[in-house]
Amino acid sequence: MNHYPHHIGDFNSATIHLTFVERALYRELLDLYYDTERPLNSDVKKLARRVRAVTDEQRAALDIVLEEFFTLCEDGWHNERCDAEIAAYHQKQEQQRKAGQASAKARGAKKGASANGGGSDEGGLTGVERAFNGRSTNQNQNQNHRKETSSPKDGGDATGVQPERLADDAVPSSEAPWSVVFGQDFGVEVDPTDLQSRKKFWPLAAGWVAAGLSVGQMRAAVAKARLEAREGIAYLPAYVDRVLATMQQPAAAAESFVERAARERMSDLAPLAAAQAPVAKPAPVVDGYAFFAAQAAAPALIEVAQ
Numbered sequence: 001m002n003h004y005p006h007h008i009g010d011f012n013s014a015t016i017h018l019t020f021v022e023r024a025l026y027r028e029l030l031d032l033y034y035d036t037e038r039p040l041n042s043d044v045k046k047l048a049r050r051v052r053a054v055t056d057e058q059r060a061a062l063d064i065v066l067e068e069f070f071t072l073c074e075d076g077w078h079n080e081r082c083d084a085e086i087a088a089y090h091q092k093q094e095q096q097r098k099a100g101q102a103s104a105k106a107r108g109a110k111k112g113a114s115a116n117g118g119g120s121d122e123g124g125l126t127g128v129e130r131a132f133n134g135r136s137t138n139q140n141q142n143q144n145h146r147k148e149t150s151s152p153k154d155g156g157d158a159t160g161v162q163p164e165r166l167a168d169d170a171v172p173s174s175e176a177p178w179s180v181v182f183g184q185d186f187g188v189e190v191d192p193t194d195l196q197s198r199k200k201f202w203p204l205a206a207g208w209v210a211a212g213l214s215v216g217q218m219r220a221a222v223a224k225a226r227l228e229a230r231e232g233i234a235y236l237p238a239y240v241d242r243v244l245a246t247m248q249q250p251a252a253a254a255e256s257f258v259e260r261a262a263r264e265r266m267s268d269l270a271p272l273a274a275a276q277a278p279v280a281k282p283a284p285v286v287d288g289y290a291f292f293a294a295q296a297a298a299p300a301l302i303e304v305a306q
Contacts, residue, residue: 004034004085007193022061025051026069030082037086039076040066047077080176168216175205181215186222188236204237207261213244221247 015023028051033040041047044062048054053062070077165184172178179190179201191197208218218240225233225243233239245259 001034001037001086001089004030010193010195018065019061021058022065025053025058025062026065028052029065029070030079033079033082034086039073039078039083040070042072042076084176166215168214168219170215171212172205172209172215174209175202178205178208178218181218182237185219186236190237200235201237203261204241207241208244210261217244 015026018026029040032050041050044059044066048059048062051062053059066072066077070079072078166172166177166181170177172181176192179192182188182190182201190201221240221244222236224247225236225240228243229239
């Protein structure tokens with residue numbers, strides 16, 4: 001890939017805790033990842049040479065960045081966001097290639113076999129087909145302007161469009177796959193690099209992950225939501241979250257996954273709050289007989305004073 005989107009705000013938010021050297025190395029690793037379109041070399045010594053980390057400080061910084069933003073697998077160091085962007089790029093290129101072939105075939109059927117002969121100089125390929133046959137030199141214009149996120153691997157970093165749909169029995173272990181499911185299955189595009197989008201979608205997805213929800217259950221809930229909705233659904237993820245709650249609990253006790261997570265969080269904090277609360281002093285015990293005796297004696301005292 002000759003180009004990849006980079007969102008400055010999200011990158012700064014995700015790397016604000018890094019040193020100058022760590023941030024610089026992280027950008028070097030991202031550039032290398034997208035340029036080669038493959039995971040980074042698992043041999044850290046060779047990888048350090050590729051990104052010019054030659055001093056002890058730089059090699060230590062490289063270890064920190066790899067540990068926080070990448071996952072070591074058999075084929076090398078993986079970054080979830082990079083893998084998603086590369087997969088989406090390849091998928092888009094394949095779709096454009098097929099669209100070019102279909103367009104050429106339609107023109108050929110309409111104009112006859114002679115139409116292909118006039119515009120082909122590469123083994124019968126038309127100009128449209130040649131534009132998407134292999135790497136395009138105008139790659140920057142062909143990519144969607146999706147923003148780059150540089151979130152750590154454990155931050156639910158964000159996802160991109162994946163080429164294959166998840167099976168019904170799949171149980172996502174993070175928020176990212178749920179954004180892919182909603183984009184592919186239900187047409188709800190969730191941009192993980194957009195802060196507003198994350199605030200709306202990520203808490204919901206976190207609840208589904210905590211509940212161990214399967215993709216099949218989500219698809220059934222969305223079908224139910226769309227069937228029973230009496231008016232337009234403003235935001236499908238939030239609406240279906242309520243539907244899921246009613247499907248798993250009695251209507252009177254329905255509780256969304258977000259509400260359940262908040263309740264459990266409050267339960268965890270309750271003992272700490274109770275321990276820190278000031279101890280209330282007990283109210284003084286009033287002797288009823290002594291009180292009324294004092295009231296009865298009060299006028300007598302006044303008369304004596306006069």
